[in-house]
Amino acid sequence: MEKIKVTIWNENLHEKRIPEKMTHYPKGLHGAIAEALEVDAEFEIRIALMDEPENGLPDALLDDTDVLIWWGHMAHNDVSDRVAQKVVSRVWEGMGLIALHASHKSKPMRLLLGTDCKLKWRVANDSERVWVIEPSHPIAKGLPESFLIEHEEMYGERINYPRPDELIFISWYSGGEVGRTGNVWYRGNGRIFYFQPGHETFDALNNEYVRMVIRNAAHWVANK
Amino acid sequence: MEKIKVTIWNENLHEKRIPEKMTHYPKGLHGAIAEALEVDAEFEIRIALMDEPENGLPDALLDDTDVLIWWGHMAHNDVSDRVAQKVVSRVWEGMGLIALHASHKSKPMRLLLGTDCKLKWRVANDSERVWVIEPSHPIAKGLPESFLIEHEEMYGERINYPRPDELIFISWYSGGEVGRTGNVWYRGNGRIFYFQPGHETFDALNNEYVRMVIRNAAHWVANK
Amino acid sequence: MEKIKVTIWNENLHEKRIPEKMTHYPKGLHGAIAEALEVDAEFEIRIALMDEPENGLPDALLDDTDVLIWWGHMAHNDVSDRVAQKVVSRVWEGMGLIALHASHKSKPMRLLLGTDCKLKWRVANDSERVWVIEPSHPIAKGLPESFLIEHEEMYGERINYPRPDELIFISWYSGGEVGRTGNVWYRGNGRIFYFQPGHETFDALNNEYVRMVIRNAAHWVANK
Amino acid sequence: MEKIKVTIWNENLHEKRIPEKMTHYPKGLHGAIAEALEVDAEFEIRIALMDEPENGLPDALLDDTDVLIWWGHMAHNDVSDRVAQKVVSRVWEGMGLIALHASHKSKPMRLLLGTDCKLKWRVANDSERVWVIEPSHPIAKGLPESFLIEHEEMYGERINYPRPDELIFISWYSGGEVGRTGNVWYRGNGRIFYFQPGHETFDALNNEYVRMVIRNAAHWVANK
Numbered sequence: 092m093e094k095i096k097v098t099i100w101n102e103n104l105h106e107k108r109i110p111e112k113m114t115h116y117p118k119g120l121h122g123a124i125a126e127a128l129e130v131d132a133e134f135e136i137r138i139a140l141m142d143e144p145e146n147g148l149p150d151a152l153l154d155d156t157d158v159l160i161w162w163g164h165m166a167h168n169d170v171s172d173r174v175a176q177k178v179v180s181r182v183w184e185g186m187g188l189i190a191l192h193a194s195h196k197s198k199p200m201r202l203l204l205g206t207d208c209k210l211k212w213r214v215a216n217d218s219e220r221v222w223v224i225e226p227s228h229p230i231a232k233g234l235p236e237s238f239l240i241e242h243e244e245m246y247g248e249r250i251n252y253p254r255p256d257e258l259i260f261i262s263w264y265s266g267g268e269v270g271r272t273g274n275v276w277y278r279g280n281g282r283i284f285y286f287q288p289g290h291e292t293f294d295a296l297n298n299e300y301v302r303m304v305i306r307n308a309a310h311w312v313a314n315k
Numbered sequence: 316m317e318k319i320k321v322t323i324w325n326e327n328l329h330e331k332r333i334p335e336k337m338t339h340y341p342k343g344l345h346g347a348i349a350e351a352l353e354v355d356a357e358f359e360i361r362i363a364l365m366d367e368p369e370n371g372l373p374d375a376l377l378d379d380t381d382v383l384i385w386w387g388h389m390a391h392n393d394v395s396d397r398v399a400q401k402v403v404s405r406v407w408e409g410m411g412l413i414a415l416h417a418s419h420k421s422k423p424m425r426l427l428l429g430t431d432c433k434l435k436w437r438v439a440n441d442s443e444r445v446w447v448i449e450p451s452h453p454i455a456k457g458l459p460e461s462f463l464i465e466h467e468e469m470y471g472e473r474i475n476y477p478r479p480d481e482l483i484f485i486s487w488y489s490g491g492e493v494g495r496t497g498n499v500w501y502r503g504n505g506r507i508f509y510f511q512p513g514h515e516t517f518d519a520l521n522n523e524y525v526r527m528v529i530r531n532a533a534h535w536v537a538n539k
Numbered sequence: 540m541e542k543i544k545v546t547i548w549n550e551n552l553h554e555k556r557i558p559e560k561m562t563h564y565p566k567g568l569h570g571a572i573a574e575a576l577e578v579d580a581e582f583e584i585r586i587a588l589m590d591e592p593e594n595g596l597p598d599a600l601l602d603d604t605d606v607l608i609w610w611g612h613m614a615h616n617d618v619s620d621r622v623a624q625k626v627v628s629r630v631w632e633g634m635g636l637i638a639l640h641a642s643h644k645s646k647p648m649r650l651l652l653g654t655d656c657k658l659k660w661r662v663a664n665d666s667e668r669v670w671v672i673e674p675s676h677p678i679a680k681g682l683p684e685s686f687l688i689e690h691e692e693m694y695g696e697r698i699n700y701p702r703p704d705e706l707i708f709i710s711w712y713s714g715g716e717v718g719r720t721g722n723v724w725y726r727g728n729g730r731i732f733y734f735q736p737g738h739e740t741f742d743a744l745n746n747e748y749v750r751m752v753i754r755n756a757a758h759w760v761a762n763k
Numbered sequence: 764m765e766k767i768k769v770t771i772w773n774e775n776l777h778e779k780r781i782p783e784k785m786t787h788y789p790k791g792l793h794g795a796i797a798e799a800l801e802v803d804a805e806f807e808i809r810i811a812l813m814d815e816p817e818n819g820l821p822d823a824l825l826d827d828t829d830v831l832i833w834w835g836h837m838a839h840n841d842v843s844d845r846v847a848q849k850v851v852s853r854v855w856e857g858m859g860l861i862a863l864h865a866s867h868k869s870k871p872m873r874l875l876l877g878t879d880c881k882l883k884w885r886v887a888n889d890s891e892r893v894w895v896i897e898p899s900h901p902i903a904k905g906l907p908e909s910f911l912i913e914h915e916e917m918y919g920e921r922i923n924y925p926r927p928d929e930l931i932f933i934s935w936y937s938g939g940e941v942g943r944t945g946n947v948w949y950r951g952n953g954r955i956f957y958f959q960p961g962h963e964t965f966d967a968l969n970n971e972y973v974r975m976v977i978r979n980a981a982h983w984v985a986n987k
Contacts, residue, residue: 183879183923185675205877205925206950207855211460222472222493227633227728227762236435236473248446248485249460251855251951253877256926261472261485263493269446269485278878279923280675314675407655407699409899429653429701429726431631451857451952451986475631475727477653478704502654503699504899538899659908670920670941684883684921696894696933697908709920709933709941717894717935 094135095313098156099124100147102163103140105291115294120162124191127302128309141166146174153181157313160305161200162289164193175199183279187312189305192244192289195252200285203278210250211268214290219243220263221272221288221300229311230259230273230284230304238300242293246270262287273304282312318359319537322380323348324371326387327364329515339518344386348415351526352533365390370398377405381537384529385424386513388417399423407503411536413529415520416468416513419476424509427502434474435492438514443467444487445496445512445524453535454483454497454508454528462524466517470494484528486511497528506536542583543761546604547572548595550611551588553739563742568610572639575750576757589614594622601629605761608753609648610737612641623647631727635760637753640692640737643700648733651726658698659716662738667691668711669720669736669748677759678707678721678732678752686748690741694718708752710735721752730760766807767985770828771796772819774835775812777963787966792834796863799974800981813838818846825853829985832977833872834961836865847871855951859984861977863968864916864961867924872957875950882922883940886962891915892935893944893960893972901983902931902945902956902976910972914965918942932976934959945976954984
């Protein structure tokens, strides 16, 4: 069986700057995402970190990547324009892209979506309930009708996205907001999935359903 | 100025069967909807009730209607197939249709949408916060980023709609659910807007923002 | 490997009434469609004909069908309402549906789409060039950028469809028209694909690319 | 009546470099577009040319523009990044944008759409027939079911656009191609309409239906 080559990209700054707050992710956010994928033998996993040469994404790696998972938050502008544009071009060619949490505002996502992706947000004690809008979509395979994330940063409407080509999840927040938190867009031959969970100081990336979504999405955006 | 001819159709059964519970709508649900529209001189308003001949919608009236507002809940099947199909044909020709509250399961809506429109629901003490997803849409004109409806029946996901052509509102419910509660579909030359508020024993149809949405939508689906 | 259970439904009237004109399809239109699928061992193929009991679709068969392929043209109304509604319900539950050629106006399709599906048509000497709009869609896998069908009935715009959820093919006709000829709609948990080729007196269903599309679509609407 | 402030932006290079070939547009392409709009007293028209300061679009003008019509072809990269980004931001805020002909590859359009907008093209003796896909859309108001443009550059599929939010026109070309030639996208609060006609050496911008579309679109993207 041909493997799906997944590259997990992490900004990897919180890990270095506030390690004392990263208790949920002792192996880094990239490590948690890798754990989510490792249970599925179909994935071949690679890690790319921003402070590596070429922001961790030399052409040889990017050209050999079926699915790129992106986690960035505090340093979107530290990614070089050249690397961001290369990611965009690879998506147009057919590479799948999964953008997690604050990565909606990453350079590649803003270039691909064509908006500033601004939204309403709050870091607080919110809990989040993720509702499945398209239960038959491959990304939602195996999920219950909704699932709870006990603590997450609130990302609510109105979110300045282009209209999603497919709306998979809508979240309810305990503070009174809602958000389109699982969205698909197509650009060129590539599939893009944005998924909201994944704040650095909460433990959503350890949630079994969040991990299931990431696995499902990695299969689906690979489009093999 | 040419008027927009709006026909308000009401099942008009709760008014007769449980008048003691209809305290918010002393003039009937159709009366409340008419009040919402009357402040705008551009509308010419007519009332049609189910127990009138041809379910209140003889050809002469329907053919002279620019916008049909539909409120039905307990007796969808008492509308004749012939009248339902005539409404559908008028939408195809260009008549606008606004379906309120439980009217998502009315005969015309199921025929136009092609699904059973099942959803999760609960009549309880829920409050509902309606969030504006497309602030620049004419239906959302003048609204704040969200507005509160203190009491409403919960209509939550997963709602078995066809994917909306335009998603205008998403609601948050105090009980933990979310719903796509303001949706546009196009069928033939006609514009269809579904809007969730309007339970017979709560007072949402007296809410100033709900009324604003109904007025905005009546202008927009008229497509003059 | 679990098989995909495909039921091919044919009106089977031209075969009986004008056999002399059915020279391209000596085994019937259903036979040609079956030939298209038989090269792929993943399909388990069944044939259902309209003049069989329950229009060929008893519950036991329909409930055991992953993908229903529909070919009807001259006798849409001879399918019973009960069978048509049962097909619709099965789509809502997740059965895939492929509607070929004139089947856009079949009872199940009109019930699922919510429009009359009228279009501009002409049986003449038109050739048709099918252009791929979404080359990365699984339905388009393996196709060139366009392919020629030497003779087909023209089905052109404006076609009274609801806006497709995905537009896969647009056709060019030698007579000067265009048509959205490969369209996806989602209804409930089911995927619907409409594909225009397949007139009874022309040989499009023997075309290698048409057959490839039908195979691709059968895999895709099965949504396993 | 409040006027709709329309700014017509032209690259204005062919006018200076190959005036002998610009016989259809003695007042420049911007002059032809202005003529299309002048018959409607609701428009207040301004002209902006690339070789003016700030590429013709100083903040004072852009901030006072309801609708920007863009015509560029040979020198997309001569527009400064700053001006392009300012146009993009104004669209997000609600300014309407109409991109004509080769302007699909202009800097603002590529930034807003998120793709490279590559397409198949040929300058030859093609005629083009534009088919109306959404006859009830305000942009199509007053049009016949199709109209002919006797000479145009062929812009055909597969066109690397993001899926249009609304598909208004599909064109047939005499050379055998088709194209999605009238498309709407929403970005932020702004409406974007792309329309394919307008090659510099053919006379499409003098065509009465092309002019009608531009007027309709200017009203519609203004979203007053």
